[in-house]
Amino acid sequence: MTTHREVVSALSRAATADDSVVLATVVRVTGSSYGGVGARMVVRSDGSTVGLVSGGCLESDLAEHARRVHANGRSEVVTYDTRDDDDAPWGLGLGCNGLIEVLLEPLPPPRAREIAAIIDQALAGDAPSVIATVIRAPGSETGLPTVGSHALLGNAGIQSIGEWGTGSVLADAAAHVDEALAAGRRGLVREFGTIEVAFEVVMPAVRLIVCGTGPDAAPVARFASQLGWDVTVVDHRPLTAAHSAHFPGARVVECAEALHLGDVVPLNSRTTAVVMSHNFPRDRDYVQALLAANVAYLGVLGPRARTERMLSEFATGNAALPAIGDRFFAPVGLDLGGEGPDAIALAIISQVSAVASGRAGGHLRDRRAPLHASPPTAVATTGSI
Numbered sequence: 165m166t167t168h169r170e171v172v173s174a175l176s177r178a179a180t181a182d183d184s185v186v187l188a189t190v191v192r193v194t195g196s197s198y199g200g201v202g203a204r205m206v207v208r209s210d211g212s213t214v215g216l217v218s219g220g221c222l223e224s225d226l227a228e229h230a231r232r233v234h235a236n237g238r239s240e241v242v243t244y245d246t247r248d249d250d251d252a253p254w255g256l257g258l259g260c261n262g263l264i265e266v267l268l269e270p271l272p273p274p275r276a277r278e279i280a281a282i283i284d285q286a287l288a289g290d291a292p293s294v295i296a297t298v299i300r301a302p303g304s305e306t307g308l309p310t311v312g313s314h315a316l317l318g319n320a321g322i323q324s325i326g327e328w329g330t331g332s333v334l335a336d337a338a339a340h341v342d343e344a345l346a347a348g349r350r351g352l353v354r355e356f357g358t359i360e361v362a363f364e365v366v367m368p369a370v371r372l373i374v375c376g377t378g379p380d381a382a383p384v385a386r387f388a389s390q391l392g393w394d395v396t397v398v399d400h401r402p403l404t405a406a407h408s409a410h411f412p413g414a415r416v417v418e419c420a421e422a423l424h425l426g427d428v429v430p431l432n433s434r435t436t437a438v439v440m441s442h443n444f445p446r447d448r449d450y451v452q453a454l455l456a457a458n459v460a461y462l463g464v465l466g467p468r469a470r471t472e473r474m475l476s477e478f479a480t481g482n483a484a485l486p487a488i489g490d491r492f493f494a495p496v497g498l499d500l501g502g503e504g505p506d507a508i509a510l511a512i513i514s515q516v517s518a519v520a521s522g523r524a525g526g527h528l529r530d531r532r533a534p535l536h537a538s539p540p541t542a543v544a545t546t547g548s549i
């Protein structure tokens with residue numbers, strides 16, 4: 165599974181190794197497409213790649229274009245137009261009935277590090293951010309932005325990299341943030357005189373807390389990490405080297421007192437959590453702490469009667485908790501069937517993803533609304549790229 169996180173990692177590794185790469189980014193989509201605006205692929209000098217901009221039908225052709233970009237050091241936009249279902253010029257057999265424009269930009273190590281940093285910052289935010297990218301500009305005029313210049317537009321202000329000229333185009337682009345956010349996955353392209361700027365929305369990574377470190381917690385953390393989520397695993401015992409080995413890609417923290425979970429990890433309206441320590445008093449305290457923090461999603465592993473006992477104890481105790489509402493799921497998970505830890509983890513992660521995306525988790529066959537409607541802003545998944 166390819167995510168923004170993997171592309172960020174690939175760019176960071178290239179910068180550390182002092183390697184130049186070519187970054188392919190989908191900047192415009194019309195009609196049907198596999199990946200939305202902002203889908204990315206890193207092409208290394210040896211031709212190997214990280215990431216996807218389509219379902220696999222464009223990647224080989226783009227890698228060939230990337231060789232030329234790597235050699236001449238000039239950014240360019242490659243267009244694939246299959247709206248007439250006639251892709252014979254490329255011999256790719258796409259059949260997607262859409263137009264896709266992909267920006268190819270050569271990245272020396274310093275620029276690769278800068279782009280990795282702004283994507284990573286967008287993923288770590290508390291709200292959706294917009295990245296504006298110059299995709300077309302006159303090559304001979306001075307004082308104007310250059311192709312491949314980027315700017316992160318969000319609550320923290322404007323952070324730009326590359327050459328934005330006098331700054332007037334950047335200021336004009338910043339005024340289109342709300343319009344870009346409304347466009348969502350489909351992105352937005354606007355012209356400012358002779359300059360063309362593409363806008364993409366980057367949703368913050370889902371923040372998942374897994375309370376418990378049993379064997380069944382490992383696939384939950386693994387699946388979430390593979391999706392590019394920000395995963396924290398909580399154990400009541402002192403940490404050892406084995407924790408990192410069992411939960412690669414996740415942060416592991418110690419919380420000796422479950423009621424004080426909020427003192428160890430940040431809990432807020434963007435937090436999602438799964439309680440699965442298999443110890444009733446500890447799970448009860450985790451649930452109490454998470455409900456008190458008004459997290460966006462809370463799932464509890466175990467039979468319904470076990471959770472009902474917890475809620476009964478809350479009702480008869482002194483815990484002042486907000487209304488549970490529809491953010492509480494016990495037993496946790498979608499009804500997918502299957503047996504064993506991996507099947508249970510799949511059901512759990514599917515439910516978290518559905519809730520975070522504002523979906524019911526039904527069959528796409530039965531969906532009449534657009535398949536890729538923009539997710540909610542409170543909690544949202546990291547789009548595949």
